[in-house]
Amino acid sequence: MTTVKEPPAGTRQLERVTIRFAGDSGDGMQLTGSQFTRTAAVFGNDISTYPDFPAEIRAPAGSLPGVSGFQLSFASTRIHTPGDQPDVLVAMNPAALKSNLGDLLPGGALVVNEDAFTPVNLNKVGYASNPLTDGSLSAYNLFTVPISTLNARASEGLELTNKQIDLTKNFFALGLMFWLYDRSMEPTIRWIDEKFSKRPVIAEGNKRALRAGYNFGETTEIFHERYVVPPARLAPGRYRNITGNEATALGFVAASQLAERTLFYGSYPITPASDILHSLAAYKNFGVKTYQAEDEIAAIGAAIGASYGGALGITGTSGPGLALKSEALGLAVMVELPLVVIDVQRGGPSTGLPTKTEQGDLLQSMFGRNSDSPVAIIAPATPAECFDMAIEAWRIALKYMTPVVFLSDAFLANGAEPWAIPDPGDLPHIAVPNRTEKEGFYPYSRDPVTLARPWAVPGTPGLEHRIGGLEKSDVIGNVSYDPDNHHRMTVLRQDKIAGIARDIPPLDVFGAPEGDLLILGWGSTYGAIRSAVERLRERGLAVSHAHLRHLNPLPANTETVLRSFGRVLVPELNLGHLLMLIRARYLIDAIGYNRVRGKPFRIAEIEVEAERILEAMKVAAR
Amino acid sequence: MTDEKNSVAATLPVLTRKDFVSDQEVRWCPGCGDYSILAQTQKVMPDFGYPRENIVFISGIGCSGRLPYYMNTYGFHSIHGRAPAIATGLKAARPDLMVWVITGDGDALSIGGNHLIHSLRRNVDLRIIMFNNRIYGLTKGQASPTSEFGKITKSSPYGTVDYPVSPLAIALAAEASFIARTVDTHTEHIQQTLEGAGRHHGSAFVEVLQNCNIFNDGAHREFTDREVRDDRMLVLEHGKPMLFGKDRSKGIRLHGHQPEIVTIGENGITEADILVHDETDPLIAFMLAHIYWPEFPVPVGVVRRISRPTHDELMTNQIEQAIAGRGKGDLARLLASGETWTVEGDEA
Ligand code: SF4
Numbered sequence: 001m002t003t004v005k006e007p008p009a010g011t012r013q014l015e016r017v018t019i020r021f022a023g024d025s026g027d028g029m030q031l032t033g034s035q036f037t038r039t040a041a042v043f044g045n046d047i048s049t050y051p052d053f054p055a056e057i058r059a060p061a062g063s064l065p066g067v068s069g070f071q072l073s074f075a076s077t078r079i080h081t082p083g084d085q086p087d088v089l090v091a092m093n094p095a096a097l098k099s100n101l102g103d104l105l106p107g108g109a110l111v112v113n114e115d116a117f118t119p120v121n122l123n124k125v126g127y128a129s130n131p132l133t134d135g136s137l138s139a140y141n142l143f144t145v146p147i148s149t150l151n152a153r154a155s156e157g158l159e160l161t162n163k164q165i166d167l168t169k170n171f172f173a174l175g176l177m178f179w180l181y182d183r184s185m186e187p188t189i190r191w192i193d194e195k196f197s198k199r200p201v202i203a204e205g206n207k208r209a210l211r212a213g214y215n216f217g218e219t220t221e222i223f224h225e226r227y228v229v230p231p232a233r234l235a236p237g238r239y240r241n242i243t244g245n246e247a248t249a250l251g252f253v254a255a256s257q258l259a260e261r262t263l264f265y266g267s268y269p270i271t272p273a274s275d276i277l278h279s280l281a282a283y284k285n286f287g288v289k290t291y292q293a294e295d296e297i298a299a300i301g302a303a304i305g306a307s308y309g310g311a312l313g314i315t316g317t318s319g320p321g322l323a324l325k326s327e328a329l330g331l332a333v334m335v336e337l338p339l340v341v342i343d344v345q346r347g348g349p350s351t352g353l354p355t356k357t358e359q360g361d362l363l364q365s366m367f368g369r370n371s372d373s374p375v376a377i378i379a380p381a382t383p384a385e386c387f388d389m390a391i392e393a394w395r396i397a398l399k400y401m402t403p404v405v406f407l408s409d410a411f412l413a414n415g416a417e418p419w420a421i422p423d424p425g426d427l428p429h430i431a432v433p434n435r436t437e438k439e440g441f442y443p444y445s446r447d448p449v450t451l452a453r454p455w456a457v458p459g460t461p462g463l464e465h466r467i468g469g470l471e472k473s474d475v476i477g478n479v480s481y482d483p484d485n486h487h488r489m490t491v492l493r494q495d496k497i498a499g500i501a502r503d504i505p506p507l508d509v510f511g512a513p514e515g516d517l518l519i520l521g522w523g524s525t526y527g528a529i530r531s532a533v534e535r536l537r538e539r540g541l542a543v544s545h546a547h548l549r550h551l552n553p554l555p556a557n558t559e560t561v562l563r564s565f566g567r568v569l570v571p572e573l574n575l576g577h578l579l580m581l582i583r584a585r586y587l588i589d590a591i592g593y594n595r596v597r598g599k600p601f602r603i604a605e606i607e608v609e610a611e612r613i614l615e616a617m618k619v620a621a622r
Numbered sequence: 623m624t625d626e627k628n629s630v631a632a633t634l635p636v637l638t639r640k641d642f643v644s645d646q647e648v649r650w651c652p653g654c655g656d657y658s659i660l661a662q663t664q665k666v667m668p669d670f671g672y673p674r675e676n677i678v679f680i681s682g683i684g685c686s687g688r689l690p691y692y693m694n695t696y697g698f699h700s701i702h703g704r705a706p707a708i709a710t711g712l713k714a715a716r717p718d719l720m721v722w723v724i725t726g727d728g729d730a731l732s733i734g735g736n737h738l739i740h741s742l743r744r745n746v747d748l749r750i751i752m753f754n755n756r757i758y759g760l761t762k763g764q765a766s767p768t769s770e771f772g773k774i775t776k777s778s779p780y781g782t783v784d785y786p787v788s789p790l791a792i793a794l795a796a797e798a799s800f801i802a803r804t805v806d807t808h809t810e811h812i813q814q815t816l817e818g819a820g821r822h823h824g825s826a827f828v829e830v831l832q833n834c835n836i837f838n839d840g841a842h843r844e845f846t847d848r849e850v851r852d853d854r855m856l857v858l859e860h861g862k863p864m865l866f867g868k869d870r871s872k873g874i875r876l877h878g879h880q881p882e883i884v885t886i887g888e889n890g891i892t893e894a895d896i897l898v899h900d901e902t903d904p905l906i907a908f909m910l911a912h913i914y915w916p917e918f919p920v921p922v923g924v925v926r927r928i929s930r931p932t933h934d935e936l937m938t939n940q941i942e943q944a945i946a947g948r949g950k951g952d953l954a955r956l957l958a959s960g961e962t963w964t965v966e967g968d969e970a
Pocket of ligand 1: 649650651653654655656685759760833834835837
């Protein structure tokens with residue numbers, strides 16, 4: 001199905017298109033975007049998405065804070081980001097136009113629902129005159145479509161209220177985009193039939209809206225051309241479209257199967273992590289036990305209790321929740337039980353920007369507990385990679401008897417990309433046995449290589465013992481206030497985590513292994529950095545990219561990699577967390593590029609920053 | 623694993639109190655009420671038929687928190703207030719275990735109040751034993767949530783301005799399925815009460831009136847001392863009239879919905895007028911949770927005992943039903959669920 005056919009007459013072939021759907025929170029923009037995404041994914045394009053919605057469930061209709069957007073990029077080549085700027089902006093009302101227009105490229109296509117441009121709506125967002133008619137949009141390729149009117153006409157004769165009909169207008173816009181990009185309506189029609197199987201009238205209304213939009217494109221001549229984006233040449237295999245939160249949930253179910261242990265997930269509702277709880281709660285036939293706790297502390301407490309009993313105890317949260325879990329996480333460090341804490345980072349501090357992305361919790365994960373309290377920290381780089389890193393989290397937690405913090409973020413959580421579905425037989429074996437041997441058992445004896453203490457779970461005869469938050473004596477495990485013992489145990493806990501460095505993949509470099517500039521990233525900034533480096537290298541610049549998946553400990557070759565470049569640039573969606581760690585650890589004068597706007601990086605801004613540094617290096621060398 | 627415990631117990635050697643005594647030196651202050659609670663706990667433990675390795679004691683912070691170290695079972699001395707949360711996770715993961723939570727008035731009602739309430743309302747199959755000495759002992763004498771109003775302590779030199787809570791009323795509000803009160807030094811009564819809690823199926827909450835002879839000596843003496851206890855305490859028995867007094871001549875009668883103390887033989891009062899205790903009646907439980915010395919005798923014994931499915935049972939049932947309905951989870955199918963597409967090899 002990857003055969004590239006000649007584009008039909010009247011169509012133009014493109015390599016990549018970025019569309020942004022924007023409207024009121026109540027306009028169904030997230031649904032519209034995800035339907036287009038599915039269709040493009042199933043067609044075989046590479047895709048990358050960026051849903052961007054407000055924290056308010058329903059801000060006042062037509063207001064700027066109520067605008068919800070969904071950007072997706074689909075391509076016939078490998079892409080790493082949802083696109084810096086849309087080629088097409090679909091704006092369902094004046095508020096959506098006003099808050100998104102700044103991102104549209106000059107000459108970009110602008111499709112607007114002209115019915116929503118009433119004096120009242122214009123006034124709400126401070127437009128003195130109607131931008132559709134006052135010439136202020138002349139830099140763009142403007143298509144005004146009376147979406148509400150046309151859509152209402154399509155549903156004539158159905159037993160639907162005006163309000164219900166109005167709620168289907170997003171499908172009109174979707175149908176129009178399907179026509180413009182020569183896409184089949186079938187996947188969406190199937191979805192509608194399934195979703196509204198119990199309410200056939202609603203299903204009919206939505207299908208009519210979809211077809212009306214498509215036919216409008218077909219019969220009117222406002223668009224002169226249609227566009228074709230052929231399938232991408234992805235590696236052979238079976239694919240599905242997946243978001244970071246979905247991949248995270250699936251990864252932990254897989255980990256539970258691989259470890260042959262019950263998955264226990266304790267969580268308290270928090271944006272943007274709640275979807276993981278929702279997904280896992282549905283996987284009951286995998287023996288998954290989910291627990292919606294009374295608060296964040298109970299959620300981690302219960303996960304620790306489950307791990308103590310021999311299950312895979314996991315808790316999931318976002319930044320403010322991680323702050324609440326600090327003390328219990330310290331307990332898990334002290335009792336050396338395996339545990340995974342998922343932190344889907346969002347803008348902070350405090351409640352911050354609940355639905356917006358940020359990489360603000362790296363230092364909290366490293367140091368946000370009393371005393372020396374080391375935990376392993378890992379971070380997936382793309383939505384699909386959340387799956388592999390979930391398994392990696394448990395590999396480390398089980399092998400080293402340690403808590404592991406899994407740092408995702410809002411961009412990864414909600415963003416989607418195609419995922420080559422793995423064969424469970426190819427996944428790593430991560431099972432470790434419980435201790436059952438009575439002979440020579442001590443709660444704090446250690447494996448000579450990993451320094452892990454034995455996992456002796458309740459129910460094991462002869463191994464009855466007591467653990468707890470008080471410092472324990474080395475090996476024997478009795479409460480101990482001995483000064484030298486405390487020093488020794490503190491160092492042992494530190495050494496155990498540091499030793500994981502021998503057991504993780506080395507830091508990989510994209511591009512030449514040495515050169516002028518290395519861009520070092522972690523987490524969801526992967527796509528923007530990779531694309532920027534690709535572009536810089538195409539221009540012959542000696543720039544490479546390295547991306548950390550393991551943040552504590554860092555891969556053993558990190559320093560060697562960093563020292564192979566003239567300068568190191570560390571772009572982060574915070575004010576310099578990894579930067580501080582790198583500088584402190586290696587005394588390398590790395591440079592930060594830091595933005596906290598609640599949005600992922602654009603490729604171009606990293607490119608520009610890299611150029612600026614290269615230029616400064618040239619000047620300095622003169 | 624759930625149903626194995628009884629059959630395993632049948633084949634096990636009979637355990638005694640000694641089997642539950644750990645090798646750790648007990649470090650409470652001499653004369654502390656905790657010694658008696660520990661001894662009675664160790665004493666009743668063999669009666670439940672659980673092998674030692676299937677019993678877990680989880681505690682929070684405070685003097686009570688040390689108890690797990692002294693039990694020769696599995697034990698987890700956790701962090702302040704969070705023992706019920708940890709125990710909930712353990713019990714969910716391991717329904718086969720018998721899990722006890724040891725806590726105090728500060729641990730359970732102050733810093734851990736939320737977890738206490740929610741573990742009780744979920745009917746997690748835990749036995750929560752709360753030592754109530756009405757003071758913070760381990761931190762050397764600050765007012766606790768059960769300290770009497772106006773109490774002078776290190777943290778309240780002019781007297782507290784905080785009203786105390788009733789532990790039983792909190793347990794009742796959380797709909798605990800077993801609620802009882804007992805006294806540290808009343809050995810027979812504490813044994814009976816712990817037996818009841820141990821045999822209960824679901825959340826059992828026991829308030830043990832405990833004496834801290836260092837920071838709040840005599841906290842409960844006014845009604846627990848040998849000379850006065852019969853007249854000042856009401857020993858509850860299911861289905862029996864609420865009589866008290868050395869000669870059991872006094873009783874509780876409901877006047878409208880108000881309890882009052884009456885004397886048998888006075889004003890034509892007979893035993894038939896006395897309120898009969900019913901462990902399943904929520905209104906009686908509410909009344910018992912709110913009467914206290916000096917207005918009333920202090921009720922001890924089982925205030926409430928009802929039966930309803932436990933948290934871990936409900937969780938297990940949902941999983942069993944899901945497996946019965948959808949079949950045991952198949953990972954390959956789950957990973958490939960939703961809409962998929964295939965990229966052929968020869969094209970790439
Ligand atoms: S301080 Fe009080 S409660 Fe604590 S051990 Fe001493 S006497 Fe017992």
